[in-house]
Amino acid sequence: MSAYGHEMEREHSTQTLSSRGGSEMGSRYVVESGIYMTSFAATIFIGALVTFGILLLTLLIALTVMLQSCQSKSAGVVEIGKLSDDYNYCKIYVFHAELNGLEADDFPSICKDLTVRYIKEGQYARDLNFTMWVVEGYFNSITPVYDGLDVVLMDIDDVLPSNIHYTNLYRFDQYGCTDCVEEAMHLKHMLILRLYMKLQASGWPLILLSRKPEEMQNATLEHLISVGYGGWSSLIMRLDNEMEMNSREYFSRRRAVMQKEGFRITGIISSQMDALTGPFSGKRVFKLPNPIYYRFEHHIESTNIPL
Template identity: 65%
Template structure:
């Protein structure tokens, strides 16, 4: 066949293919690779790509949110661990401060902040109530003997204040840490709790001896405050003699306990929020420590004993 014949054959074949494809009545796409796709298939393919893209974006957003949530939780855990560490550290410092009569200036600021939170968030009230329940439950199980020589000693110095100037000093300490009512709230709670113990033990027939760090010359003022606070019919009120004004609190209380026992009294229990009244020789059968968040936190340990609460 001639070259002209071959060219005619190729043109005829191309026309035949084009005519056969158009007779189907459907549009089509021809890829350079020879792959054909109908319009419906192309639509489905494009929709699938869009759907996968949306799913990928959604997954990415979800993972981002989860990561941020985990970071927030981890930050919260770290913060809680730090607060727990600070609380335990301050609790240990407070214990040693009470035992060794440390100055308030030796406490870090975070401890003063936590002391305020301890009162404001209600934990002090819960701890105080729990201690009162322990005292009440114990004395429900025992009765005082008829000879009246089994006595309970109660520390009254941190129940109320007889010095407005000193109260103002403490209020200023609390104001620095955002708790202007903490002093009043804490003292009112302690007053009510100790009075509750006093009333119930008195009703059960226990002789109650009240202890004070104040000097003897303030006896009348102290009695008036006790009466105004609701205290009645105590057996004895012990206050410092002139010779004892410069004696350490621990020694002062130890001397008085020894003197009571020499007189024939048996100490069935001691109730106080301060360790100087609860430690040392001749403490009797049991001691009950009331919680005391303000001791050595805001108090000025250099305040004169004649005016301190």
């Protein structure tokens, strides 16, 4: 083939390649400049978008509900914390009021409200039952010496007709708690009587103490017998020359006399601090829970209001 023929062939080949390359580049351009899909693929894509939107909306609603729940719980924690603080404050206040013989009228109003809740919500009954369990557990673990000198002192004013008008102190009727107070005091009577009978059955000599004057002895004896008490070793009431004494001094002097006479005080049981404090208090003292604080020596006159 001549040189001219070769040259023409090369030009023809070059044009052919150029034409092909141009068409391939054009094809690529069309593919890259747009996305083509079938109707089925488009349906799936749109459905996925809708599903994603629904899931996102559900997540937002769940987060909103959780946030509101957390806020409510936080508010509840703050309220419970405040109630707990008030309760602890009043508990300490009452303890020191009893310890120092303060007047009930000096109590903060918040403490009077919590006293009502303490009774109505059953916490007093639970505390009383648990305290009785502690007392009984102690006396079940020991036995009295059979010389009759190991004695247990019980504050019997907890079960005698009261010399206190509870409604005048705390006005429980204003809180709708008159019935719950009566129920609480009835429970107290029943549990003290049960404890009394268990101690007596275990051979413990029982000496009963009262802040009431000795001139009320006959009425006191009749009442004790009528409600199931009996067989005690001694009943101690105030003599005329003891009526002006502070009740703490009165109890301390009586215990001192007992020890001089050879008695061994194994335990003292009372809901009032004045009977448990001071010298000659023996081996153990047991404080029964008392939701209503008062001072007996300020209300010596007799009434017919039951505890």
